[in-house]
Amino acid sequence: MANIMTQVSLVSTNDRQKGVSSSINSLGINPVKNKDVLIKPNFNTADTTPGSTHNDTLVALVQEIWKMGASSVSVGERSYPPTRGVMEAKGILPLLEKLDVNVIDFDDLNAKDWLAFKPEGSHWQNGFRIARPIIESECLISTGCLKTHQFGGVFTMSLKLHVGVVPTTRHGYGYMAELHGSPHQCKLIAEINQPFKPDLIVLDGIDAFVDGGPATGTVARGDVFIASTDRVAIDAVGVAILKFLGSNKQIMDRKIFHQEQIARAAEIGLGVSSPENINIISADDESIDYRNGIADILMESGT
Numbered sequence: 644m645a646n647i648m649t650q651v652s653l654v655s656t657n658d659r660q661k662g663v664s665s666s667i668n669s670l671g672i673n674p675v676k677n678k679d680v681l682i683k684p685n686f687n688t689a690d691t692t693p694g695s696t697h698n699d700t701l702v703a704l705v706q707e708i709w710k711m712g713a714s715s716v717s718v719g720e721r722s723y724p725p726t727r728g729v730m731e732a733k734g735i736l737p738l739l740e741k742l743d744v745n746v747i748d749f750d751d752l753n754a755k756d757w758l759a760f761k762p763e764g765s766h767w768q769n770g771f772r773i774a775r776p777i778i779e780s781e782c783l784i785s786t787g788c789l790k791t792h793q794f795g796g797v798f799t800m801s802l803k804l805h806v807g808v809v810p811t812t813r814h815g816y817g818y819m820a821e822l823h824g825s826p827h828q829c830k831l832i833a834e835i836n837q838p839f840k841p842d843l844i845v846l847d848g849i850d851a852f853v854d855g856g857p858a859t860g861t862v863a864r865g866d867v868f869i870a871s872t873d874r875v876a877i878d879a880v881g882v883a884i885l886k887f888l889g890s891n892k893q894i895m896d897r898k899i900f901h902q903e904q905i906a907r908a909a910e911i912g913l914g915v916s917s918p919e920n921i922n923i924i925s926a927d928d929e930s931i932d933y934r935n936g937i938a939d940i941l942m943e944s945g946t
Contacts, residue, residue, distance in 0.1 A: 649873040649915050651880045654926035655866060655933040657849055662868030663703040666845060667711075669926040670870055674842035676712040678782035681747070683841075685787045685804055686720045689732035690858040693788035693850050698735050700847045704786055705742045716742070719776045721749035721807050723819075749774045750813060757810050762837045762911070766827040771818055773838050777808045785841040785874075789865055789881055790852035795828040797893045799857045800881040801844045801874040802904050802913075805836050829903030836874060836913055844877050845870045853890040863888045867933060875914025876921045878905055883941040900946045918945030 652669035656662045682704060684696040692700075701718070708716050718739060722729040726748045730736050739746055758778055761770030777783065787804040796803050809818050822831050848867040852860035865884055871877040882902060885894045900906060900917060909916040918941045925934040 647915065648920050648922055649871060649876045650922050650924055651869055651871040651873070651876050652924050652926055653880070653930055653934045653937065654868050655930040656868060657866045659697060659699040659847065659849060660703040662847065662849065663700060663845060664707050665926040666868040666870035667707055667843065669924055670872070672843075672872070673711050675708050675782050675784070677714055679715045679780070680708050680713045680717065680782045680784060681776055681780040682708075682716065682718045683777065683783065683785045683804065683808065684718060684720060685807075686726070686729050686733065687723050687807060688858045689729045692847070693790045693852050693856070693862070694858045695733065696786055696788065697847060698733060698738060700786060701735065702738055702742065704784070704845060705739070705744055708784070709742070713782070715745065717745040717747050717776070719747035719749060719774065721774065721810065723811070726750045747776050749776070749808070749810070752814070754814070757814055760838045762834060765834050766825065766830045767834060768821060771809050771835060773835075774808045774810075777839050783839065783841045784843045784845070786845045786847065789846060789848035789884060790856040791854055791860060791885065791891060791894060792856050793854070793860070795823060796832060796857075797829060797902060797904065798878070798882060798885065800846060800878045801841070802836055802878055802908055803832050806832060809835055830907040833904050833907035833911065833913065836908065837911060841872070841874065843870065843872060844874060846877055846881060848881070848884055851885065851888060853885060853888050873914040875905055875908045878908075879915075879918065879921060879945070880923060880937060880941060883937050883944065886940050886944060887937060898946055899941065899944050918942050
């Protein structure tokens with residue numbers, strides 16, 4: 644995808660409803676119309692945002708998807724503690740019920756609904772398995788947070804979000820133990836993303852972890868939402884925002900496209916391969932200065 648230009652919309656806001664609607668509408672696309680939509684949030688734990696997807700963000704996203712003409716809306720997730728407990732702790736289940744959203748708890752999937760993949764050149768010892776609803780989704784939308792990751796991932800945005808589509812030991816093999824014990828952890832994160840492609844990614848950066856993470860960390864106000872159809876592009880812009888906010892050495896001292904998650908994802912064709920192929924678009928006049936600052940960092944620190 645080296646020669647393909649991709650768009651990342653950016654809106655400067657502290658309002659999650661505006662952030663969701665403006666970031667999506669600025670892209671000028673509608674991938675959900677007449678589709679059965681599956682949303683993958685960041686519910687690894689029930690920790691306060693950016694430890695997990697803010698309830699207001701998920702509600703606003705569901706409302707926007709219905710407005711755009713979706714046939715049905717589901718939320719699918721596999722958390723680190725039992726998923727149902729995380730959702731209950733967040734208080735999201737009654738909100739989703741009111742919005743006519745089907746909840747798919749990946750913990751409840753049968754063995755046959757975890758599909759095996761072993762991509763060529765993969766750093767996984769024996770490949771990995773992906774939840775069937777992700778693979779068979781008619782329209783997949785991913786929504787993550789803006790944060791660093793202190794346990795070897797460096798950052799967790801759209802690529803790292805999809806670790807939650809791989810099973811835990813509750814379903815047999817310890818994929819998470821292999822992931823966190825591997826010297827190639829960031830490459831493994833990228834490779835999880837090979838068997839599927841989200842139709843849209845929306846990232847909430849109103850609050851960000853600039854150190855620590857993924858559950859708790861040092862919080863900074865990003866006051867931004869970004870959206871794209873390209874996981875590499877949105878993570879690259881996300882890392883540029885962390886640089887703008889002031890982050891840890893692993894973020895500040897490394898070129899964006901030298902980050903292993905991004906470099907490996909670009910290498911295996913998941914998205915753009917350089918900052919020159921990313922067009923950051925401002926959602927409104929109030930976002931232009933923010934957009935220009937991030938675009939400058941992306942170009943200066945990209946490669």
